[in-house]
């Protein structure tokens with residue numbers, strides 16, 4: 016398999032059959048991890064993500080259908096070096112026929128690793144079926160162990176459903192089972208050690224994520240954000256955490272800094288997207304539910320693959336457009352830059 020590293024701005028010759036071009040940018044990064052949003056809709060209303068009333072959802076015709084999704088992912092894995100596909104949203108479990116889509120993605124050649132990020136609502140009865148369809152890994156988002164805090168943070172009383180979903184995912188063998196947690200000051204930040212204790216008992220790998228300015232309401236404040244340093248300080252009041260050299264060496268493009276919890280075989284991760292950005296080793300590319308390529312969560316531009324698809328473009332033309340889009344990826348998100356502007360679309364519409 017030949018890999019042609021495309022230089023931005025230069026039109027690389029079209030590859031022959033079996034050749035793969037890298038989704039490379041001007042800063043030496045190569046994207047191989049596709050974040051695929053299946054819907055912008057959600058059944059929770061997390062305060063750091065969405066307003067209580069929800070958003071203006073995309074219309075049915077605007078969404079890519081399953082055939083369109085499979086075709087784009089096929090182009091990604093066959094021609095552009097995509098090796099991992101993470102299904103997200105909005106809430107991806109709300110997408111009708113998700114199991115069928117997973118089956119089709121799992122039968123692509125080369126087969127991508129398939130992961131899902133979900134809020135866990137409705138996961139319990141579906142976890143085994145998703146695993147059977149070919150899903151490899153799952154991340155469940157849960158910010159609290161307290162049903163009342165959950166209701167305050169998500170504006171819905173569904174805490175028990177999420178716990179059931181996590182246990183069903185584990186029983187279905189979806190490993191490693193990860194849990195994403197966002198801490199908010201004065202709301203759930205006191206729970207950090209208890210969440211870690213619970214995750215250790217449940218055999219779940221917990222990863223704390225710094226809150227990012229991606230909410231539709233533009234309510235994020237730098238001064239209010241619970242930083243990675245604060246999270247670690249809170250955890251260290253109850254746990255000994257050490258940077259494991261093996262994990263550090265193997266980190267690569269993984270956003271989480273992993274710490275081994277002394278006295279256990281388990282780790283806890285901290286994703287310091289704001290205070291210690293990992294843009295320099297980013298290997299991600301995003302495809303929105305309406306078929307737009309975004310090179311970054313914080314990108315201000317999108318590239319319209321849906322129009323190409325629906326206009327009858329062939330695979331090579333779509334692959335070209337994808338390569339050109341990636342070549343324009345910015346070096347970083349610039350949240351700490353005074354000129355930073357929050358992207359027009361919120362996280363739920365981009366695909367988190």
Ligand code: SAM
Nearest residue numbers: 064104105106132133134156195226227229367
């Ligand atoms: N609905 C699914 C879920 O909640 O897991 C998938 C989409 S959600 C946008 C993906 C992840 O982004 C979740 O773990 C959520 O906690 C996280 N998230 C949402 N808004 C965020 C923000 N403003 N800052 C940091 N993480 C955020």
Ligand code: SF4
Nearest residue numbers: 057059061064105134
């Ligand atoms: Fe929905 Fe996920 Fe956003 Fe919460 S974080 S509102 S579960 S999309």
